[in-house]
Amino acid sequence: MSLWRVLVVEDESFYFSALEKFLKKDFEVTMVASMKEGLSALSQSRYDVGLIDLKLPDGSGLDLIDKAQKLQPHLVTIAMTGHGSPQMALQAVQKGAFHYLTKPFSLEELKHLVLKALRHHHLEKENHWYQRELKHKYQFENIIGQSPAMMDVFKLIEKISQSDSTILIRGESGTGKELIARAIHANSDRVSKPLVTVNCGALPEELLESELFGHVRGAFTGANVTRQGRFEVADQGTIFLDEVGDMSPRLQVKLLRVLQEQKFEPVGMSQSVDVNVRIIAATHQNLEQAVEEKHFREDLYYRLNVIPIVIPPLRDRLGDIPLLLAYFLEKFNTEKKKNVSGFSKEVKEVLGHSHWPGNVRELENLIERLVILKGEGEIAAKDLPAKYFSSSVIQGKQMFFLPPEGLDLPSVIASVENELIEQALARTGGNKNKAAQMLKLKRTTLVEKLKRKKTQKAFF
Ligand SMILES: Nc1ncnc2c1ncn2[C@@H]1O[C@H](COP(=O)(O)OP(=O)(O)OP(=O)(O)O)[C@@H](O)[C@H]1O
Ligand SMILES: [Mg+2]
Incomplete structure (x- = not known):
């Protein structure tokens, strides 16, 4: 067990031995009796708390507090003063001491204060810890997480980044799919080559096709120049196909061919183009269900799902x-x-x-x-x-939490209602009949509520 480290600088023998005996029970204690020894202890090892007598044989404890803080900025200091010198106690606090004890003090009082100082220190340490740990442990690139699920994701990213295997990232909207795709590219050998992102859900089929595979001049009305597709732009690099579940069946076939042969034909061209591209795909859809319902090709699903990464919802x-x-x-x-x-x-x-x-x-x-x-x-x-x-x-x-100062019940209820209606509509793809069923409302009631909602000011 690692103990808190306490440094005591005290020259009066009565206090010296009493403090040593008492503090040793709970802490790792270093006892010294002069400013010089105090400084040398501070320059040799790290302490959590410094108990410093203000009147030392070879100098003022105030100076020692000053120097101690420069040497160890995280040290929490407590000044000990003889009675009748409140001025010095105050000065110590002004110099940054956490608190002071006026002699004679009880050992219980001392312990209470040291524990309080440690709690304070611990908080600061947590902050510090956060900064430090974040960089090493709970951060991959700029992906934050400390839950076992995210730690597994980090480990997986580390393991698979270097390979060329196709990756399928699954997760609800806003879980960080794109962030993870970027991290994988950044940690791969392809990092000096482009990472090209295409949102397959954002474009109609024809546009998406020419976006992905390019087209030759005259391939369709408006194709005035020959244009390179994103797959070609991504050659030697990575392509991130976001919302891959939204691809039309025809394009799914074309994508499958790229996956199988690293080859495709630009629109209007009979010759095929070879590329070396790593594919990372993402979707928030339930692809298994899409496969079952025949919206998504089963063979493509298996080709994409070589390495699945599942990001759990927050x-x-x-x-x-x-x-x-x-x-x-x-x-x-x-x-x-x-x-x-x-x-x-x-x-x-x-x-x-x-x-x-x-x-x-x-x-x-x-x-x-x-x-x-x-x-x-x-x-x-x-x-x-x-x-x-x-x-x-x-x-x-x-x-339900009632905030200390109370809340505006009608507006809370309205916002709960809005939230649940939005979720029901999202889940049913905007189908009001089904959404009303989910909420056990009549369709007309739901429509009424939606109308009212529209005229209301958005809540936040
Ligand atoms: N673990 C995380 N740590 C830090 N930031 C995160 C984390 N996860 C997500 N974010 C941030 O949340 C936002 C959404 O992330 P991102 O765009 O990657 O999500 P997504 O899963 O691709 O969402 P969508 O499906 O809606 O496209 C971004 O600003 C991203 O930086
Ligand atoms: Mg995204």
Whole structure:
């Protein structure tokens, strides 16, 4: 077990031995009796707490506090003064001592203060720890996570980046699929070559075809020049096919051929083009179901799904939230030149148990807005949009938080309603009949609510 390290600088023999005996029980203690020894101890090993007598035989404890802080910025110091020198105690605090003890003090009082100092120290250490650990352990490129699921994803990325295997990234919207595709490319041998991203869901079939494979002049009306496709641009590099589940059956065939033979024909050309491209595909769709329903080719599914990476929704890895909060807070403080110090306990509690239908993107956007609106100080419960108070799920159970200053019930209820309606519509692809069924509403009631919603001001 690693113990907290306490340095005691005390020349009075009574206190010296009493402190040594008492502190040894709980801490790793180094006892010295002069300023000189104190300085040499501080330059040799690291301490968590320094108990410093202000009157030392070879100098002032105030100077030692000063020097100690320069040598070990994380050291928490407690000054000990003889009674009748409140001025010096005050000066010590002004110099940065955490607190002071006036002699005679009880050992219990001392212990209480040291523990308090350690708690304080521990928090600072956590901050420091966050900065340091983040870089090594809980961050891959700029992907943050400490949940077992994300750690597995990091390990997997490390393992597979160097290979040329096709990767299929699955995850709800906003879970970081694109971020992961970038990290894989960045860690591959192809890093000096292009990473080309194509959103297959954003373009109609013909445009997507010429976007991906290029076309020759005159291939179709409007094709005035010969144009290289994205696959050619990505030669020797990586292509990221986002929303691959949205591809039309005809293009699925063409993509399959690229996967099998690294060959394709640009639109209007009979000769095929060879490329060496690594394919990373992503989708938020349930591809197995799409295969079953014959929207997605089974052979293509297997070709793409060589290495599957599944990013769980944020609600299933709530343990990542504290790190994400700290990360985005720092990011937006820097980007927006703001000085928000942190989040209150309640805010952490509420955000740490929210449902997050929009996953990390939703969290990121929320923190950006909160940082801009708040500007400085701590983000408190009243700064949070009401819906977060109502959509928290703890261990699968819906929880409702009443913020300390109360809330506006009608607006909370309205926002819960909006949220659930939006989710129902999203899940049914905008089908009002099915959405109404899911919500056990009459279709007319749902339509009525939607109308009202439109005329209402958006809540946040
Ligand atoms: N683990 C994470 N750490 C830090 N930022 C993240 C993380 N996951 C996602 N983000 C951020 O959240 C936002 C959404 O991520 P990204 O675009 O990669 O998601 P996506 O899964 O591709 O979403 P969509 O399916 O909607 O395209 C980005 O701004 C991204 O930087
Ligand atoms: Mg994306």
